[in-house]
Amino acid sequence: MTSTSHRRSEGQWAVDGHAPLNSNEVVKAEENGLHVRQRVINDYAARGFRSIPPDDLNGRLRWWGIYTQRRQGVPGGRTGSVSPEDLNDSHFMMRVRIDGLGLTVRQLRVLGDISTKFARGTADITDRQNLQFHWIEIESVPEIWRRLEAVGLSTVHACGDTPRGFLCSPVAGVAADEIIDPRPVIRQIKQRYIGREEISNLPRKFKTAITGSPTLDVLHEINDISLVGVRHPELGPGYDLWVAGALSVTPRLGERLGAFVTEEQAPDVWYAVIRLFREYGYRRLRSKARLKFLLADWGPQRFRQVLEDEFLGYRLPDGPAPAQPTGPSDHIGVHEQKDGRRYVGFAPTVGRLSGALLADIATAAQAAGSDRVAFTPQQKVIVLDVGETKVARLLATMERLGLTANPSPFRRSTLACTGLEFCKFAFVETKGLAARTIFELDRRLADVQLPAPISLNINGCPNSCARIQLADIGLKGQLQQNAEGTQEFIFQVHLGGGLESAQRGQAGLGRTLRGLKIGVAELPDYVERVSRRFVAEREPDESFAKWVQRAPEESLR
Template sequence: MTTTTKSNGQWAVDGRAPLNPNEVFKAADGRPLDVRERVEKIYAVEGFDSIPDEDLHGRLRWWGLYTQRKQGIDGGRTGSLGPDELSDRYFMMRVRSDGGALTTEQLRVIGRISEEFARNTADVSDRQNIQLHWIEIEAVPEIWRRLEAVGLMTTEACGDTPRVILGSPLAGVAADEIIDPTPAIREIVDTYIGDPELANLPRKFKTAITGHPSLDVVHEINDLSLVGVVHPELGPGYDLWVGGGLSTAPRLAERLGAFVPPERAAEVWYGVVRLFRDYGYRRLRNKARLKFLLADWGTARFREVLESEFLDAPLPDGPAPAPSTSPGDHVGVHEQKDGRRYVGLAPTVGRLSGLSLLALADAAEASGSSRLRLTPHQKLVVLDVEPEKVDALLAAAAPLGLTANPSPFRRHTMACTGIEYCKLAFVNTKDTARETIAELESRLAGVELDTPISLHVNGCPNSCARIQVADIGLKGQVAKAADGSDEFAFQVHLGGGLASDERDEAGLGRTVRGLKVLASDLPDYVERVVRGFVAEREAGETFSTWVARADEGALR
């Protein structure tokens, strides 16, 4: 009896015949990036109703646009309605800021766009982007014009493309920096972002590059990461990691054991992206991320194919990065290598506004700064602050909801967009997280915590807020009450973390079997678990270590 192996849709193996609807629309009617011309010439002129479905729910993502959730649709209907029923006539727009880098001029432009076109919305995501909401298609060409006039773009901020590149917020300014990743990020963006040859990947492709010893770009959960190291013979460069990603099938990235000299960083990035394009799985969309290919191939084969088919020459072996010795969120006031200060400011779960962006730009410039960085932890860092003007900056930031000295819970809590705007979400995340922070600040004010406890709140299983690598990760879902009605609750993951959390190694959280925590009960639950940890921990024990050995009853 003969058996046949089903094609995985790998271009280099199976050919380019599209095997699912997503692959069909990407291959049809020109390239996905071509939708920009239709936006400018047709949709912005004729309005929302002129946009065909494959552009509306597909190709517009290549320019950073998703339809946002229609208001008034509760989470119990998220899984039963189609995209047209869930979608409003407005868009979320993601403004791309590679490396999180923004000038005060750029910040003002985004702030004014927010005021004029986005109902004063502006959220800092954990991908170092700013997201705007309530965008109408008629306004998009003018928004693009304003962004591009100051060097910003929305190109490939979404879609099956190379997404925004995470970069160290301290690039070029930290005294303890191993290598400045700015040249590598700039070369990749200038050379390859918007290249049609890289604009049809099997799924999204996420990149992170850092040269800072705090390991501040969550490198373990990206498709490709370059992490600063010093080779004993070749000097500073990067350690190469591939195949990380979370969502419903979380997997941490793995080292290839290869050292990337700084002058080869863009070449190696280009090689890995093309390997993913040509060998990535395209038959089943839920198996199309690079992590699935790496899981099947292993690191040895992956490196061999990369070097033999996609690089100009093999890479030398190299060392692993040292463990992080400082927090990767960079909150607080710190000295730069030039004697000035960088000031890390924490909003509440990334929520800002256009007006606050404008005021922050003014405050930064008054302190001597003309540039800021967003972080992968929903924070902002103002660079180049004159030492004598730090206090004035902190005073100006406070009324904007920004602080360099946040409570532990405000500092270490993140939340995704949630049901407010996201079509995939089951629960409200931003408000739930904000209310929980306020309760915990009051209830646990007298509790001494010498180790951070991160709380990540996500509205659906896709883990945009990185629930599996949080100390306390919460996945929104619908539960049934005793009377059969819908209750909005969270599944709990405990004890996850990344190297940037000053752990010895990254790890995925432990799911507490059968535990569902209602949103209304969330402060009670977190308080109970934190108090249990404080009472039971051994000397110097981290939360994740305690979770790994704790009785399940203590985690409920």
Template sequence: MTSVASGSRTLRPPRTGRSNGQWAVDGREPLNPNEAFKAADNGLNVRERIETTYARDGFDSIPGEDLHGRFRWWGLYTQRKPGIDGGRTAQLEPHELEDKFFMLRVRTDGQLLSPAHLRVLGGISTDFARESADISDRQNIQYHWIAIEDVPEIWRRLESVGLQTTEACGDTPRGFLGSPVAGVAADEIIDPTELIKVITDRWLGDPELSNLPRKFKTAITGHPSLDVVHEINDISLVGVVHPELGPGYDLWVGGGLSTAPRLAERIGVFVSEEDAPDVWHGVIQIFRDYGFRRMRTKARLKFVMAEWGPAKFREVLETEYLGRALPDGPAPAPATGPGDHVGVHEQKDGRFYVGAAPTVGRISGTKLTTLAELIEQVGADGVRLTAHQKLVVLGVPADGVDTLVAGLEELGLTTTPSPFRRTTMACTGIEYCKLAIVDTKDTATAVIAELENRLAGIELDTPIALHVNGCPNSCARIQTADIGLKGLITTNDAGENVPGFQVHLGGGLASPERDEAGLGRTVRGLKVQASELADYVERLVRRFAEQRAAGESFATWAHRVTDEELT
């Protein structure tokens, strides 16, 4: 078979039949407007225009392909205009929904945030973002109310301490999830800190990887709690010990949720620390070259994996991209503990790491700045964010633990949260997101408060995760929650359209309570009004507490009972 040269490797000739827009098969002719604007100008190039033109001339000077497209390559999305109800989300065009302010996403890539980092992050929130700052479940900090005129100064401040918004959004290698306790946990299998740094230093902002079919999400951990939700990322490297080769990583590929959820699959190879950068690079190149670009709804790596399967994926990775075979490897052991790391835990050096829970990830500039002062006061090292909208303070001296815990509590960052405060997550919601249909953050906060009061007398030895999402895109991972809630408009008894939720039950990722991940079930016709959400969850939890078998998890119970018992 004749092959076609392309750079340093060969591509297969085009196949006959309908094109999926795979570069390695069909060529690079853009097949839709999104692919056309990316081909016309690399998204990375917009930074210069932001700094030299748009920040000077203002919002109205920004053309549509930059505003609604290339700005994402630098972590910028226009935010929702206040006062537009959720029933109009699908009826209006983007320019009708958007305000002249931006959400700005700052990636941390599992990095330790020192007091200097926290002061910069807090100062940006206070000076430019009306005190907004949310910890996302991708370990990012998200600001709102950002004006285009302020973006260059924000970048200057972030980059002065080694932080960035490069490729925080867009069809790019988005922010990496890293173990929050990397390098300090006494039971760690392998420390991924240097690996993440090598990959991001080498390839973040590389024009060869900045036009992917869609987003590409990475997770890397060496901790046995499996704390980076590895089953729902495009690529995950999970710490394992090979019986002959020692510590390294197990490779998972093709996870993702949204409207077509799919869990990642093991490729079956053992990845050494030395091979890991090349393996990551090989997988992302497979996505770039073989990802389906014709239809954006099919443009994630999970669709390639669904078509190929792990065996073919491994073959292509080894033969076309690595040029060598990888050894077979073991699977990770079941999770040893909660992956949010909430509470006080001893490190391998005798100091402590302390995990704390804000409410649904919401924080502020003032709290970030005060947190920096508290960390310095007790002599700790800094903070890492988690994949569960939490934060972990690392390197706390034994004699500073009590002072830190008390100080965190004063900031609303508790180390002993109630079960529902600990396990509830919420996406941005209608407050700022143009895709959202319902409020999420305030709704979830109110529900937590109600459940803390109503269910105070019920003893549960298993967590029940509540995830609240404002639209079908599952930024809050609704299909992998015990109780996942997808925002929609429903009808009340008076025939009025009101905010509500479709319910997903019994999902979950790796945890001590379950051996493997699974997606939740939906109950046909079940929709819950937002105003009745606390009532519904209370009823469901009480029913579970009454009916569960000894040691039974909520997910197991939810999958075995009838639809009627879940309403």
């Protein structure tokens, strides 16, 4: 597609060949990351952490959802300035891919048992509907895999340059207003492709989102591929195809290709997009190896043409865009299912659970007649299939467990990444800070009637795992020198982000004000101040994001 004359190689396989252009590509070319599994089982689990060579420790283990976690006691001031060996603990984070499909009570109990026995009780819901453990020892990994796989769960492709775990509407198949049930498509893709070597060496990670909910509950604008439920005037229910969204330090919203995808075509279209990325994605620089950079250079028209001509072999019909979202996408509270039963959404504090709590949730769900629990992209928990007469008992039980279906505004809308506690990229603490901030804001703002929750997203580094550009108030952890010349931890502030409509383009990624940075200790003061100003200055029916776009700078500082 691109002439090789007078251009620098970007490492595109279809253009430049397969010669590796950086150390990461060399490691991937030497051996597929999936092969490390047998070495874990046969060698590393027996010989221990020190037996793991660097290319496996810092590379291939990720293909099975395993990262070294941050060594305890290493301050944020050393992030980015010391070697991986100085930051590595001898324990691991392990990510279990859920793919948005929900969990049975049995699966939930197995996860709780793993947390208690092997992960010091840790269990965090990620903003991609997965579950993360910490403190995992390499000696325990084979047994953890055995227990997960016995109940149909896995860590394969949960990390690394692979197709990561999918986002799926957590109320797929039950929501009364659902356009199309996306679960059959996800199951087909998983069965056909996940764990295959041919898509286990991508330029970088590849994120998928599928929903049939008119609430648009999977943040489709920030995934590498999204299939969004729509009704075609002639072909009926299907999907609108979006590609190449991502955040991190160079955020870019995905774009519609204008193509309609039927349920039958969806697995083939997913496979075609991921192969296009494999063959044409940029591999020379890791910082440019996401699909968003290719789309920025090609544009959606050329992208669609290459997709259809080279990877699908047929034309996709044009189709309609999704309508504006019909309501809140976090599914908190009690909702009627299409079968007359109820689903109930509960709010943990920034997604933090424990092994004991997972077991208690399983017991509570079972007592309410349910065998299914789902996680959400907002780090929430939903119990599905609850009989109407059992809702009150479930609400009371979960409240005693610390999970509420009627959370305060900031408990409902605060998101936090892993942060300094375990992450090697972080500068600042996030989870504990977020919990303390929620408690303080609930106390301080008890007299304020917010028209809607103000989303507060806290990230420990610039990589935006907590989607700071999409929050009403997004906070990016940094280090800076203060007036005395010493380092201090601060947050850069993003304001008024959101995905009310991707047609807003970059306006959906929030507003930053020159020099607006706040210290960690100032966080509750700042959020309280801006929240009160919003309530005082907003026009009728004006959202926080819209107010931010017109508000004078002094109101936002």
